[in-house]
Amino acid sequence: MAVLSMSGQPVAPVGLMGRPVYELRGVSKTFAKRNVQALDKVDLTLREGTFSAIIGPSGCGKSTLLKIMAGLQPPSSGSVILEGKPVMGPRRDIGMMFQQATLFPWRTTLENIVLPIEIRDGKAAARAKYDQARQLLDLVGLNGFESVYPSELSGGMAQRAAICRMLITEPAVLLLDEPFSALDELSRDFMNMELQRICLERNATTFLVTHSIPEAVILSDVVYVMSPRPGRFVEAITVDLPRPRTLDMMTDPRFGALVHRIRSHLDKGAFQ
Amino acid sequence: MTQAQSTAAAPLMPEQTVWSEHVSWIDRVPRWVSMVALMVGFLAVWQLVYLIELVSPIILPSPLETIEDLFVVGRNLLTGDYMLKALWVTTQEVLLGFIIAVVFGFALGVLVGETSFGERAVMPYLVAINTMPKVAFAPLFVSWLGFGIASKVALAAFIAFFPVIVGTAAGLHAADQNARMLFKTMGASRWQTLVQLKLPIGMPHFFAGLKNAAVLTVVGAVVGEFLGGGKGFGELIRVAAAQLDTPRVFSLIIYLSLLGLATFWVVAWAQRRFVFWHKETVTEETLGQ
Ligand SMILES: Nc1ncnc2c1ncn2[C@@H]1O[C@H](COP(=O)(O)OP(=O)(O)O)[C@@H](O)[C@H]1O
Ligand SMILES: [Mg+2]
Numbered sequence: 001m002a003v004l005s006m007s008g009q010p011v012a013p014v015g016l017m018g019r020p021v022y023e024l025r026g027v028s029k030t031f032a033k034r035n036v037q038a039l040d041k042v043d044l045t046l047r048e049g050t051f052s053a054i055i056g057p058s059g060c061g062k063s064t065l066l067k068i069m070a071g072l073q074p075p076s077s078g079s080v081i082l083e084g085k086p087v088m089g090p091r092r093d094i095g096m097m098f099q100q101a102t103l104f105p106w107r108t109t110l111e112n113i114v115l116p117i118e119i120r121d122g123k124a125a126a127r128a129k130y131d132q133a134r135q136l137l138d139l140v141g142l143n144g145f146e147s148v149y150p151s152e153l154s155g156g157m158a159q160r161a162a163i164c165r166m167l168i169t170e171p172a173v174l175l176l177d178e179p180f181s182a183l184d185e186l187s188r189d190f191m192n193m194e195l196q197r198i199c200l201e202r203n204a205t206t207f208l209v210t211h212s213i214p215e216a217v218i219l220s221d222v223v224y225v226m227s228p229r230p231g232r233f234v235e236a237i238t239v240d241l242p243r244p245r246t247l248d249m250m251t252d253p254r255f256g257a258l259v260h261r262i263r264s265h266l267d268k269g270a271f272q
Numbered sequence: 273m274t275q276a277q278s279t280a281a282a283p284l285m286p287e288q289t290v291w292s293e294h295v296s297w298i299d300r301v302p303r304w305v306s307m308v309a310l311m312v313g314f315l316a317v318w319q320l321v322y323l324i325e326l327v328s329p330i331i332l333p334s335p336l337e338t339i340e341d342l343f344v345v346g347r348n349l350l351t352g353d354y355m356l357k358a359l360w361v362t363t364q365e366v367l368l369g370f371i372i373a374v375v376f377g378f379a380l381g382v383l384v385g386e387t388s389f390g391e392r393a394v395m396p397y398l399v400a401i402n403t404m405p406k407v408a409f410a411p412l413f414v415s416w417l418g419f420g421i422a423s424k425v426a427l428a429a430f431i432a433f434f435p436v437i438v439g440t441a442a443g444l445h446a447a448d449q450n451a452r453m454l455f456k457t458m459g460a461s462r463w464q465t466l467v468q469l470k471l472p473i474g475m476p477h478f479f480a481g482l483k484n485a486a487v488l489t490v491v492g493a494v495v496g497e498f499l500g501g502g503k504g505f506g507e508l509i510r511v512a513a514a515q516l517d518t519p520r521v522f523s524l525i526i527y528l529s530l531l532g533l534a535t536f537w538v539v540a541w542a543q544r545r546f547v548f549w550h551k552e553t554v555t556e557e558t559l560g561q
Pocket of ligand 1: 031033034036037038057058059060061062063064065229
């Protein structure tokens, strides 16, 4: 069922043989300032239209990995290839989302959503995207909130607006760093199902950092388990539950077995 | 007591069973009532001190005399007499000083808050200059710029521009890590990050600096007039004080404080207009801190 890879490239399981979108080879990161080694030779291949999650103890280097993939930080060594081209800085075809929605209070919801367009192509281009932004608001169930300022949005609504802002540039890959972990559990489950729907609809290649094992399992095709610092992949676990996933699947014995398996890995890691 | 005993057998009164929030009496009276009450109390104490001659009447006039003189000065101002001309001189000094302080303070604030050259090389000097007693520069400004309006404008601007620098620089550092990272993911240039992120986020800090500057320009202009003569309101105060006309000194100070209040409120108005998203605390709103 799962394919183990203690080092080297995780073997892609049958059914996940899509075109590789992201390719990481031997990515390491050492923060010179405090001499902290955050990542140790990470290899990773993300294939088109797949959803992968990375789970690991706090401080193991998950966010660092995501920032390197997004071109926000250079790796100390190793290479990051996206769509055949090395990542040398922020790129348009990457959409990112963080734990905080970070909407700007002087912009309406609509203006916040088109901000990435405004930054890259100017005000006129941003205005031309208003219609598309409205469609995105529909997509996440925020219709009617376009001219509202962020102070009037709840945490969940703000995070949905952040999803729209990420999608407005039509990125091919989505990098999500604990996007819903500040939300209460009910909204979080709901948002996860929304996320799945959006990813399936757009055939997006998605990489999710999370602390929650059930969340990782219910959303992903592959779950990567990371060791404590320096972060490296200990196991890649394939989730063979059918799509689209539903919250009901959490009672499926296969689901329970996967959760158990990941948890045992994390527990082992904690005592090493 | 007897009533309490007689009702002891009866079912508990609702007032005794409901634990309701206690609202202090001061919160129940309207704000203006407490303000007027405080003013009346203050005037009463003042009048009392005057009546029992705790201090000499030359040092402290009676409230009545002061109020009378307020009307005299007010009439002079309204009829466009020499006091209005003096007030206009001081107003010009304050406005020019304020504008110069804002322009230079903002420019230096951006230099210090945005560039590492500014932060490493310029900042230490600004800190050093800021610790100096700035009014001590007044004689220098007079000898450089003469007894006219220019030396007062210079002193007013010099005193007022430090809070603008501090407000601007602090504002530029107000954007948190998340917002900066978001701008980075969008591929924003340094200029875009400054204009679209750091400056708007820093607006509340910037305006706090402006409010301090608004008050300080009045201080600078008046001190300049005390030390460098001229035809402003400060000169009127100095002359009145020299003539031991204390009621006049008091009423002139009161009118002068209206000038400070006016600049302060213009800034506060601009802030409410342009930083509409930022809800201030009462302390920020009234003290500009
Ligand atoms: N800019 C930095 N400078 C120095 N150390 C850092 C920096 N960013 C992260 N680290 C360190 O790298 C390690 C991994 O951090 P991070 O990737 O944020 O972990 P995670 O997201 O898995 O919780 C942590 O020990 C953290 O302290
Ligand atoms: Mg993290």
